Amino acid sequence: MPSRLHFGEDDFLRCRFAVSPLWETQEVVRMLKRPERQGYHAHWLRRMGRIAAGLDLTDLWLLMPQPGYCPDWLCPPPIGPAATFEEEIAAVRASDPEAAREETAQSLADTPGALELPQARAWLRHPARMIEHLSDLMEEAYRALVAPDWPRLRALLEADVAFHSRRLAEVGLGGLLPEISHRFDWHAGTLTVEHRGRHERRLGGQGLVLMPSVFIWPDVVSTFEPPWQPTLVYPARGIGALWSEAGDRAGEVLVQLLGRGRASVLAALDEPATTTALAHRLGLAPSTVSAHLTLLRQAGLLTARRYGHQVLYERTPLGIALASGGS
Template sequence: MASQLRFGEEDFLRCRFAISPLWETQDAVRTLRRPDRHGYHGPWLRRVRAAAGGLDLAPLWLLMPRRGSSPDWLCPPPLGPLTSFADEIAAVRAADPEAARAETARSLACTPGALESARGRAWLADPARMVRELADLLEAAWRVLVAPEWPRLRALLEADVAFHSRRLAEVGLGALLPELDGRLSWDGRTLTLPHGRYARDLGGRGLLLMPSVFCWPDVITGFEAPWQPMLVYPARGIGDLWTEPAGRTPQALVRLLGRNRAAVLTALGEPATTTALAHRLGLAPSSVSDHLTVLKEAGLLTATRHGHQVLYARTPLGTALTAGAARVSSPAPPGSAGRPGCGAG
């Protein structure tokens, strides 16, 4: 079994990246009941366990069959590259009830007994009420499960988009697509996923490429017409997402730049925004902004705009300075004192 997305000439020019807080919310809900997704997310699961227990997520889980489709109206493709959750949930609330009813019925049919259940019958009898209730539940899930962590999640997702945008410029779309995930294959016209039975001609609409934290380990495609075709893939760096920085800022760098400025430069192992850095370091955004400006003027950082966000990344000089300071600050291994080439004398 395999799924295929078939490209025409115009589709190559209409592929773009996007980030969706609504998608992360829906997949966070899915992750809570998927043990195969728990591996990287243990710290997050422990933090949200008590709060998640106060949510009745059963209605959303009913529309998340292990095999089969969720309704597209419940998590439509994002409207822009950095759409806010408020804009996305407004689009859910504006769903056409009859179209939502048809998609929901198809999803319920994937779970034995769901169509005949009391909840399933009530939804299909009053789809306008169904839209309101499920939108309310998604919004509650966002507030409890995702919003408190969103600065951290957004920083990782934005770093992924920045990295893969550079790769797109370097190697082109055909080479980039298999790089997004090793399970994807490309023959010059067709992108193939090794699961499902989904096939679609993109029809000149292009493909929306979306990194996700909570979709791991899955690669997801779908969205029937008239929805925008979309490919969701695990974002880079998930393995370190919930790990608090273990190392300290090198003292040699602190002496050179000052403690907070050195901390900002050290924290930029992956590109990040001012807000994400401020959240990570516990500093005021205005202070972080000042430090970023000085570091950029010194040639240690670059700044790249993505929509309304600016991502900062180390230059080769910034990386070399950070790595060199770390080596200088590290204690010498036993027996190395006075060894030629180690700075003795």
């Protein structure tokens, strides 16, 4: 079902990008519960699986219904363009208990029987204790699962922001948003987002926060309920190569499977690239690279996305597994 965000003149002047370690923490917790989100993160899961298994994330998962509402107080829009986790979790700990109780009750109602669970009843009776408990869990998850890789994650997220900031200057907001995700459609000052929920909101001069996320793929999140600032969260560019290790990607097994030309093209896509860029990188004719890309895409190893006049190719989870030797 679609959600719609209606822009006024002032809203165009108040659109900004942000990066949020708190948001990545929520989404990595959610990803651990949802196999459909794990395709790009097989390497990470193998490396961090034992650590993740040692965490009790049950209470956080209880407030992540699928489908359903996740309480905004637990992971609000970022308080600044580059806030630290310590700043963000401090804001969560300072949440208003009554507002947190109402949002938590709304989230629990989306899971049949959840309101009758002992911990749920305790949370609604003592929301201040709930805030402390869930904030502690979120901080534990951050320290164990996100902090060790945060420099790498932040670099990729900041690269996404830099790229899309340039595109914003080139094509404007109405041109940029459909490029960011095929689920975004822009018409006459209204952004329509195709996802599970239904929401209608006039931004009313608050503008919009655009936030890339590593672990949200393939989903998007649109807006937050008032009084939270409207926010769009979308999959960051380049996650296909995020966990790749250095080495020869076009191994002999891959060459035997695909042929040397197609194996070289697949291996060269450590980050999204155009036909022209790949041809220059590999020293091949653009027509040759184009033919290889077509076959790799038909085989389900690549996806293609249009950015303005360019088409960028990116490896799918299957393509990642083949390019990394299936390890």
